[in-house]
Each structure stands twice: as structure tokens, then as C-alpha cells.
Amino acid sequence: MKSFRNYVITLMTVLLASFSVLASDATTTNSANNKSKAPVINQVEPAFWWAGMKTPSVMLMVHGVDLASTEVTIDAKDIKINEVKSLDNANYVFIDLDISKAKAGTYPITFTRGKKKTVINYELKERNKETKAQGLDQSDVMYLIMPDRFVNGNPDNDSSDKLVQKADRSDRGGRHGGDIAGVTSKLDYINDLGATTVWLTPFLENNQPGWSYHGYAITDFYQADARHGDNAEYKNMVSEAHKRDMKVVMDLVFNHIGNGHLWMKDLPSQDWIHQWKEFTKTNYKGETISDPNASEYDRKIMQEGWFDGHMPDLNQDNPYLAKYLMQASLWWIEYAGIDGIRMDTYPYNKKEMMSEWVSYVLNEYPDFYIVGETWLPGATWESYWKTGGKNRDGFNTTLKSISDFPVWDALNKTWRDHWSITEVYKTLTEDFLYDDAGQNKIFMDNHDVDRAFGSFKKDLPNMKLATTFLLTTRGIPQIFYGTEILMAKGGDHGDLREDFPGGWAGDERDAFTKEGRTDDENEYFDYIRTILQWRKNSEAITGKLKHWVPFNEVYAYQRYTDNSSVFVVINNNLDEQTFDTARFEEALKGKTSGKDILTGKTISFDGKMTIPAKTAYIIELK
Structure with missing residues (x-):
């Protein structure tokens, strides 16, 4: 049943694509019938834009009926039309506007066919003061x-x-x-x-x-x-x-x-x-x-x-x-x-x-x-x-x-x-x-x-x-x-x-x-x-990673900056493990204990460390 449903969906998709070809051809054939009518506009995307953007232009996709047969103009000093383009389908026009000098406001764009006109009022808004676009880093989850x-x-x-x-x-x-x-x-x-x-x-x-x-x-x-x-x-x-x-x-x-x-x-x-x-x-x-x-x-x-x-x-x-x-x-x-x-x-x-x-x-x-x-x-x-x-x-x-x-x-x-x-x-x-x-x-x-x-x-x-x-x-x-x-x-x-x-x-x-x-x-x-x-x-979590080759299913690594360090030990073994800590000296730097943030307990490692089976330590090194 599922395969039959997928077949039907696929068949419908292909038919829809084919229909779009026919619709486009029909639009071109009937364009003469539209010359006595005011241009019909169904959709403008994006519906509005913003003044003061670094990007100096915006392209409008306008959909309607036989818009390719219209003349597109804009009556404004601080906006100009770079290009008006129609592709295969006469129902669409793409209007590229130069807004590099534009201020916030409403700008009338006129579509003219013969003696008939349709006007859309396109708005450029003030920039959104709440936009942060602050990005993410390793401190984020x-x-x-x-x-x-x-x-x-x-x-x-x-x-x-x-x-x-x-x-x-x-x-x-x-x-x-x-x-x-x-x-x-x-x-x-x-x-x-x-x-x-x-x-x-x-x-x-x-x-x-x-x-x-x-x-x-x-x-x-x-x-x-x-x-x-x-x-x-x-x-x-x-x-x-x-x-x-x-x-x-x-x-x-x-x-x-x-x-x-x-x-x-x-x-x-x-x-x-x-x-x-x-x-x-x-x-x-x-x-x-x-x-x-x-x-x-x-x-x-x-x-x-x-x-x-x-x-x-x-x-x-x-x-x-x-x-x-x-x-x-x-x-x-x-x-x-x-x-x-x-x-x-x-x-x-x-x-x-x-x-x-x-x-x-x-x-x-x-x-x-x-x-x-x-x-x-x-x-x-x-x-x-x-x-x-x-x-x-x-x-x-x-x-x-x-x-x-x-x-x-x-x-x-x-x-x-x-x-x-x-x-x-x-x-x-x-x-x-x-x-x-x-x-x-x-x-x-x-x-x-x-x-x-x-x-x-x-x-x-x-x-x-x-x-x-x-x-x-x-x-x-x-x-x-x-x-x-x-x-x-x-x-x-x-x-x-x-x-x-x-x-x-x-x-x-x-x-x-x-x-x-x-x-x-x-x-x-x-x-x-x-x-x-x-x-x-934790500052350390934003810093560098240094890790050591695992042994007996124990994996240890350090996260650190110049001012902060945390030492992580993961025992994936089914048994408790005790090991020498000398190999980790470049992370421990003489310290013999630290706080495990998971339990709040002090973990001692004066030459040796013991960690229970299937346990992890996250040790802050102060």
C-alpha cells in the first residue's frame, strides 16, 4: 500500500510539472486577450524589505496574469529599476530594485498595459532594532x-x-x-x-x-x-x-x-x-x-x-x-x-x-x-x-x-x-x-x-x-x-x-x-x-581540547583556556580503575585535587586516581 501511495504521489508530481508547461503556453497564447484589461497581480515576494541594508538591491518576484506584457515603472528619486525580467512564464516578472540610496517609506510601482494600469505600493521598512544575529560558539547548546x-x-x-x-x-x-x-x-x-x-x-x-x-x-x-x-x-x-x-x-x-x-x-x-x-x-x-x-x-x-x-x-x-x-x-x-x-x-x-x-x-x-x-x-x-x-x-x-x-x-x-x-x-x-x-x-x-x-x-x-x-x-x-x-x-x-x-x-x-x-x-x-x-x-568549555590515548577503556582529556581548565575522565570499563596520573601532568600542573562538578565532591589524584566503573568525572582545576 505504501509503495502504491508513493507511485501515486510521483505520478501526480510529474503531471503537475507537465501542467505547468501547458499553463505557461496558454498564458502566452492568451496574452492578446489581456491587453484590454488592467494587469492582475496576485503575489509579490518579498512582501516588503528594509532600507539601509548593506546589500544594495532587492529582487521582487511578482506573480499575476501575463505580466510580461506590461511596462514596469517606479516614480521615485532614490530608487531605480535595474532590471525587469520575465522567464519562460509570462505570468511572472522579476524586478531588480537599486535601493542603495533609499529611505524607509512606500514606493509606488506601476504596471502598465496599453491604457490600463495597476499600482502596488512597495514598502521599505526601518531596520529591526531587535535583530541580534549574534551567532553561536562552544559555550552554546x-x-x-x-x-x-x-x-x-x-x-x-x-x-x-x-x-x-x-x-x-x-x-x-x-x-x-x-x-x-x-x-x-x-x-x-x-x-x-x-x-x-x-x-x-x-x-x-x-x-x-x-x-x-x-x-x-x-x-x-x-x-x-x-x-x-x-x-x-x-x-x-x-x-x-x-x-x-x-x-x-x-x-x-x-x-x-x-x-x-x-x-x-x-x-x-x-x-x-x-x-x-x-x-x-x-x-x-x-x-x-x-x-x-x-x-x-x-x-x-x-x-x-x-x-x-x-x-x-x-x-x-x-x-x-x-x-x-x-x-x-x-x-x-x-x-x-x-x-x-x-x-x-x-x-x-x-x-x-x-x-x-x-x-x-x-x-x-x-x-x-x-x-x-x-x-x-x-x-x-x-x-x-x-x-x-x-x-x-x-x-x-x-x-x-x-x-x-x-x-x-x-x-x-x-x-x-x-x-x-x-x-x-x-x-x-x-x-x-x-x-x-x-x-x-x-x-x-x-x-x-x-x-x-x-x-x-x-x-x-x-x-x-x-x-x-x-x-x-x-x-x-x-x-x-x-x-x-x-x-x-x-x-x-x-x-x-x-x-x-x-x-x-x-x-x-x-x-x-x-x-x-x-x-x-x-x-x-x-x-x-x-x-x-x-x-x-565555564570558560574552559570554550577553549582548546587536549586528549590522551585511552587505556583499559579510560579516556581522559582537558578543555582549557589561559585562565581556566577542566579535566574529564570517562571510565567505560565494567570495573573500577586506578591509574598513575604522571602522564597527565601537562594538564594537572602539580595540582593534586579538584572539584567534580557532577557530584560536588573533591577528587584527589596525588600520583594516582581511582574512578568507579562506568563513571565520568568533570574536574575543575583551580
């Missing part, structure tokens, strides 16, 4: 939320008359009702836990008939999905986070859209998406992009094949599409005041365009954080996408942060598959491939992989050891909502992205409270909270 599955803050928006899929909490692939209001209501909880940053999976409109809850099939780049709330609610959430000294990372997708997007009913041009004679899915082999021996066939399938049957693949070789996408990201930064962007499926995009996009954003907001989802099998391939890499093909991305899947893999080999803790050590020995591994985003689990506690066979001591490593090694840690209460599902995405207990009225328990959690959940919650809260005031 991201809390990843799938808003549909977190908290239902406003039951009135669970379904929308304008959107196809309705709420059905019993359907693992359905809409469950979580929303932006729910996230806002739990900012104090997240802050108290100790996370410094909120990352929501895409909240933009996904007007799809099924599996629309995850947000990765965008059908409107400028509007929040009504079942999550509206743009103002998102902007308010960012403001509320900033009031708590927290940051916000937005999730975006440039590689593909949902087939419910307007573009799939009326393509701006035939090369707006990658079109095939028959449905062709990507091979998901990102390593082909950096592979000097890869066939052009494999590279083409990787970057131009569709991510799924209902996700048309965007063609960023089209400069107007590329500009549209880049502007959309800048719009959200300025409008909502976000601090970072996580870019989905990063290597699937045209790499040159993505490098240009990162530079475009950083030109406007130099401290802004951008992390690419680079799901690749090792540091060799990951480093290709990170700035500073010495790539022999001459390509140098401007991306500073990648999703460190090698660290995730090492964590799973060690505590899921019971390999030696040396796997974690070995992974970090490859940091010479990165210019600054401290900018890498590291994680135990996320919305695409099995939850860590389930992967670790619900072994609480192992979960604690993995958590200690994640939150004290180099990089910017990310934890998945529910990790702190030992949510453990895996397998089907709809299952592992389960609802947070207590996020809905009538839930059997409220795991946001101590009383609503089990003893094991509270034990782990207190453990991770202790580390997270300590991190907020």
Missing part, C-alpha cells in the same frame, strides 16, 4: 524541537481550512497540534534545563496531503504554517528567547520544495526545477561531489535527483531562483531577529551557490551562525564542506559549521555496538582536517536517527557517559527534545518524533515536571541539567 510534536500551545490552530492535512494525533505521520505558542510557553523550561539555543525544525507552510508535520516540504518561503501559528508568533518567540539570554536557530531548505507549492502549479520557468523524463530520485551519495573519480552521471543524480516523490528538486543554476532563496533567508534574519540558520541537505545544493549564499548572509550579519547538514560517512568528506579546507579541486566553501556525523557515529559504535571508547578518541584525531572543529555541531541523536537512549539499549550508565562526552568535548552540542527524559523510540520517523508527554491537555503525565517523571528519568534529567547549567559559566 542547541535544543532541537519538532514543533508539531512538542507542545500544543493553541488547540484552535490544530487544523486550517486553507491547508490540506488536518490534525490527527493518532496518526504517526499526521499533524498532532504542537505549535510555536507551545514552544514559547516552554522557554523557561528549556532555559532551566540549561540549553542556550532553540532550534525548531521548519515551521514554514507545508501544504501537503500527508506527512506535512516535519516541515521539510516547504510550500511558502515567507509564511509560517497556520497550524504552527503565524509570522508574528514566531517573531515573538525569538524576542522572548532573547529576553532570557537565549538564541534561536531557524531551519531552512533550499534543495527542494513540496509539490503543493504555487510554483508547481505555475512554474516561473522550465528550468526552475530539475525535470526528468521519468521520476528520478537522488542517490543520496554526497561523497560523489568531492570524489575526484566520480562519474558525472552519479554527481548529476546526487544533485539533480529528487529527494522524494513529493519534493521537487530546485535548480539553483537559475540565477533568479538562487537570488530568491538567498533573499528569503535574509528576510527572516532581519524580520525575526534570529541568530543562526541550519541548512538542510547542504551538499545536495549547487555548491557554488551555497558558498555565495553564506558570504551574502555574513556580509550583512558578520557574526551570524550557519550550520550545514552534511550527512557524510567521515571527516574526510565532511571537511570538504567546511571553510579553510584545502580542496584540490579549488573549491573553498565559506561554511564554518558542519553537522558532525562522524562524532555521532563514534558515539554509537562505542555505546550502542560496544566497541572500544578508542573509537571516540580516533574520530577526534582527524580534527586536523578542519580549520576549527570547535565550530562543528555535535549530537547523540536528532530528528532523523534513532533516539540515543534506545540505541544504547536503555543502559542508563552508558547514556550518562555518552552525555558527558557530548557536553564536554570540542564543538557545539545539540540535544533532541525528550533526550533529557530518556525518550527512546527509533525506527519509523513518525515514531521517534513522538509527542512530549505533558505537551497536550489530557496527557496521562506531565514530564515537564519532576512529579511527572519516573525515578530513572529524574536521575538522568538532573545529570544532564547539572552539566548544562555548569557549561553556562
Whole structure:
């Protein structure tokens, strides 16, 4: 049944793409009939912009009826039109405005056909004074939320008359009702836990008939999905986070859209998406992009094949599409005041365009954080996408942060598959491939992989050891909502992205409270909270990493700056271990004791140290 559904979705997608060709041809054929009518304008994107931006121009995508046959003019001294361009489809025009000298205000743009005119008043706003775009560093910890599955803050928006899929909490692939209001209501909880940053999976409109809850099939780049709330609610959430000294990372997708997007009913041009004679899915082999021996066939399938049957693949070789996408990201930064962007499926995009996009954003907001989802099998391939890499093909991305899947893999080999803790050590020995591994985003689990506690066979001591490593090694840690209460599902995405207990009225328990959690959940919650809260005031955690070769399943490392030092010891052995400390003298520097932040106890190491089985120490060296 599932394969038949996918077949139907694919067939519908191909038909929609074909229909767009016919619609475009029909528009051109009937253009003569429109000459006696005032130009019809249906949509302008972006709907408004800002004066005083460093970027001197803005491109408007205007959609209507046979707009290519109109003359476009603007009556203003401080704005001029650089270009008016129509592509294959006469229903669209792209207007490039020079706003380098413009001030905030409203500017009339006139569309004239014969004696008929239509005027739109385009607004340039004052810059958003609340926009911080402050970026992230190693002192931060991201809390990843799938808003549909977190908290239902406003039951009135669970379904929308304008959107196809309705709420059905019993359907693992359905809409469950979580929303932006729910996230806002739990900012104090997240802050108290100790996370410094909120990352929501895409909240933009996904007007799809099924599996629309995850947000990765965008059908409107400028509007929040009504079942999550509206743009103002998102902007308010960012403001509320900033009031708590927290940051916000937005999730975006440039590689593909949902087939419910307007573009799939009326393509701006035939090369707006990658079109095939028959449905062709990507091979998901990102390593082909950096592979000097890869066939052009494999590279083409990787970057131009569709991510799924209902996700048309965007063609960023089209400069107007590329500009549209880049502007959309800048719009959200300025409008909502976000601090970072996580870019989905990063290597699937045209790499040159993505490098240009990162530079475009950083030109406007130099401290802004951008992390690419680079799901690749090792540091060799990951480093290709990170700035500073010495790539022999001459390509140098401007991306500073990648999703460190090698660290995730090492964590799973060690505590899921019971390999030696040396796997974690070995992974970090490859940091010479990165210019600054401290900018890498590291994680135990996320919305695409099995939850860590389930992967670790619900072994609480192992979960604690993995958590200690994640939150004290180099990089910017990310934890998945529910990790702190030992949510453990895996397998089907709809299952592992389960609802947070207590996020809905009538839930059997409220795991946001101590009383609503089990003893094991509270034990782990207190453990991770202790580390997270300590991190907020630790200078050492922002510094360098120095580690020692593991022995007898004991792994030791130091995080340090010129003024602060912390010594971490992880005993992954089933037995207590006692060892000489002379080999660590370059970290200990004559000190014979320190405070373990996990227990508050003083740990002595006058020549020797003893650590219990399956235990970690985080020792502050004063």
C-alpha cells in the first residue's frame, strides 16, 4: 500500500510539472486577450524589505496574469529599476530594485498595459532594532524541537481550512497540534534545563496531503504554517528567547520544495526545477561531489535527483531562483531577529551557490551562525564542506559549521555496538582536517536517527557517559527534545518524533515536571541539567581540547583556556580503575585535587586516581 501511495504521489508530481508547461503556453497564447484589461497581480515576494541594508538591491518576484506584457515603472528619486525580467512564464516578472540610496517609506510601482494600469505600493521598512544575529560558539547548546510534536500551545490552530492535512494525533505521520505558542510557553523550561539555543525544525507552510508535520516540504518561503501559528508568533518567540539570554536557530531548505507549492502549479520557468523524463530520485551519495573519480552521471543524480516523490528538486543554476532563496533567508534574519540558520541537505545544493549564499548572509550579519547538514560517512568528506579546507579541486566553501556525523557515529559504535571508547578518541584525531572543529555541531541523536537512549539499549550508565562526552568535548552540542527524559523510540520517523508527554491537555503525565517523571528519568534529567547549567559559566568549555590515548577503556582529556581548565575522565570499563596520573601532568600542573562538578565532591589524584566503573568525572582545576 505504501509503495502504491508513493507511485501515486510521483505520478501526480510529474503531471503537475507537465501542467505547468501547458499553463505557461496558454498564458502566452492568451496574452492578446489581456491587453484590454488592467494587469492582475496576485503575489509579490518579498512582501516588503528594509532600507539601509548593506546589500544594495532587492529582487521582487511578482506573480499575476501575463505580466510580461506590461511596462514596469517606479516614480521615485532614490530608487531605480535595474532590471525587469520575465522567464519562460509570462505570468511572472522579476524586478531588480537599486535601493542603495533609499529611505524607509512606500514606493509606488506601476504596471502598465496599453491604457490600463495597476499600482502596488512597495514598502521599505526601518531596520529591526531587535535583530541580534549574534551567532553561536562552544559555550552554546542547541535544543532541537519538532514543533508539531512538542507542545500544543493553541488547540484552535490544530487544523486550517486553507491547508490540506488536518490534525490527527493518532496518526504517526499526521499533524498532532504542537505549535510555536507551545514552544514559547516552554522557554523557561528549556532555559532551566540549561540549553542556550532553540532550534525548531521548519515551521514554514507545508501544504501537503500527508506527512506535512516535519516541515521539510516547504510550500511558502515567507509564511509560517497556520497550524504552527503565524509570522508574528514566531517573531515573538525569538524576542522572548532573547529576553532570557537565549538564541534561536531557524531551519531552512533550499534543495527542494513540496509539490503543493504555487510554483508547481505555475512554474516561473522550465528550468526552475530539475525535470526528468521519468521520476528520478537522488542517490543520496554526497561523497560523489568531492570524489575526484566520480562519474558525472552519479554527481548529476546526487544533485539533480529528487529527494522524494513529493519534493521537487530546485535548480539553483537559475540565477533568479538562487537570488530568491538567498533573499528569503535574509528576510527572516532581519524580520525575526534570529541568530543562526541550519541548512538542510547542504551538499545536495549547487555548491557554488551555497558558498555565495553564506558570504551574502555574513556580509550583512558578520557574526551570524550557519550550520550545514552534511550527512557524510567521515571527516574526510565532511571537511570538504567546511571553510579553510584545502580542496584540490579549488573549491573553498565559506561554511564554518558542519553537522558532525562522524562524532555521532563514534558515539554509537562505542555505546550502542560496544566497541572500544578508542573509537571516540580516533574520530577526534582527524580534527586536523578542519580549520576549527570547535565550530562543528555535535549530537547523540536528532530528528532523523534513532533516539540515543534506545540505541544504547536503555543502559542508563552508558547514556550518562555518552552525555558527558557530548557536553564536554570540542564543538557545539545539540540535544533532541525528550533526550533529557530518556525518550527512546527509533525506527519509523513518525515514531521517534513522538509527542512530549505533558505537551497536550489530557496527557496521562506531565514530564515537564519532576512529579511527572519516573525515578530513572529524574536521575538522568538532573545529570544532564547539572552539566548544562555548569557549561553556562565555564570558560574552559570554550577553549582548546587536549586528549590522551585511552587505556583499559579510560579516556581522559582537558578543555582549557589561559585562565581556566577542566579535566574529564570517562571510565567505560565494567570495573573500577586506578591509574598513575604522571602522564597527565601537562594538564594537572602539580595540582593534586579538584572539584567534580557532577557530584560536588573533591577528587584527589596525588600520583594516582581511582574512578568507579562506568563513571565520568568533570574536574575543575583551580
